[in-house]
Amino acid sequence: MDLTPQDIDRIIEMAWEDRTPFDAILHQFGTKESDVIAIMRKNLKPSSFRLWRARVSGRKTKHAAKRFEGAGRFKCSRQKMVSNNKISKR
Secondary structure, three states: OOOOHHHHHHHHHHHHOOOOOHHHHHHHHOOOHHHHHHHHHHHOOHHHHHHHHHHHOOOHHHOHHHOOOOOOOOOOOOOOOEEOOEEOOO
16 A cells, blocks of 8 residues: 555545545545545544544544435535536536
């Protein structure tokens, strides 16, 4: 697994997000849940890692198979339309 520092930062960011399932990280980076846990353990302070693990353990939103069928991707209510990676003006 050859990950750049930018990839590791993004994986950590995605892992912290409540609505981003581990399947999305696997799809984007090819990194399994156990690998994400190892990355988090290695790159976070021990207390931060424990807090993260407590939040993630058993959380339905982190596992796509456990999510209810109506759950789609999260989109902020203020984000009307996205084009060219910029939020369009209201």
